[in-house]
Amino acid sequence: MTAIQAGASIRPVDTSATTPVLDVVVPVHNEEDDLEACVRRLHRHLTDQFPYRFRITVADNASTDATMAIATALAAELPEVDAVHLSEKGRGRALRHAWSDSDAAVLAYMDVDLSTDLSALGPLIAPLLSGHSDVAIGSRLARGARVVRGAKREFLSRGYNLLLRGALAVRFSDAQCGFKAIRADVARELLPHVADTGWFFDTELLVIAQRAGLRIHEVPVDWVDDPDSRVDLVATTVADLKGIVRLGRGLATGAVPVRSLRAQLGRAPVGVDAPGVPAGLPKQLVRFAAIGVASTIAYLVLYALLRTGMGAQAANVLALATTAVANTAANRRLTFGVRGRAGAGRHQLEGMVVFLLGLALTSGALALLNHLTTPGRWLELGTLVLANLAATVLRFVLFRGWVFRQSRQTSQTREAQS
Known part of the structure; x- marks a missing residue:
């Protein structure tokens, strides 16, 4: 296997090559009733709509009928159709x-029932050909998708994708739609690290x-549920949970060596190409703002509770002190990516100065x-909100430029070396 250089996936595909530009794989198991109609319809669509060389590969896995x-x-x-047989079952x-045996530049797959409207195939493939994206998926849950299916499947699909977001922090919306594509150079590097041989295969590939x-590109699709689908939902769900x-x-x-894969395949951070914008700054601002909102709410609640039994200044000091330690710890880990106990005491001490x-x-x-007027409770709270906004800006500047600067740089250096 030939390794590719970091950033190679950004180059456009050479569509003038004599080998196929696109290879659409249709995995099948005992699909004698649907296979011929599916392949002929797909072949007709590609002949009419796809301007480059293509192949359709029927991948039969352990069928026992006439598939x-x-x-x-x-x-x-049909010259553009190929057929392969595997003695073991598994999509x-x-x-x-x-995919491993294909010589095409872009590899795709779709389910034999063609539940997804083929008009989405062009938008699925285009960003891979141009180099804009590395992987592309059809999504039944993205904005603009039009889906017809039963309540049970809708519930299971949404529940599964919510579980993925919580358990594996995925950012794509639909892991299971049988309509995906990947650049071949990227696939060669990722496939050796994908262990699943069944329905969890594409979820695992996407997570890695x-x-x-x-970059994973999502295409909202028109999708109509196949009422004759023979997928065992219970067995598939259990297998997915294990996966x-x-x-x-x-x-x-x-x-799973994601660090080495990122170093080899990952796209450069946007900050590298944006002069004047420090790398990581936009994400840090978003995370800092989220933590700041949570801290401000906690501070105001504490202040309002404490204010009923003490003066304004005392309530302000206690409320700020209570939230300051948690705020520093949260920003240390989540905003500036500093982990481990090393330097934690110093960070809290410097955070106390802030x-x-x-x-x-x-x-x-x-x-x-209070010098200018005798304020009511709401005017007092409003003044504190404005003062806290100014303090928040100051806190971010000092956190980034002083408290966590050295530790953040050390963490980034270690990550780049690993």
């Missing part, structure tokens, strides 16, 4: 075999692709307000 005979007959009749196994820093646990363990222990500066701002605002 392979039909696939062989279609391959003999993932069939895709791995067909995301962790490797690849999530296994993959999560592999990611946590380093058994807290005192924020206290001076808010206390000064309260003192000035």
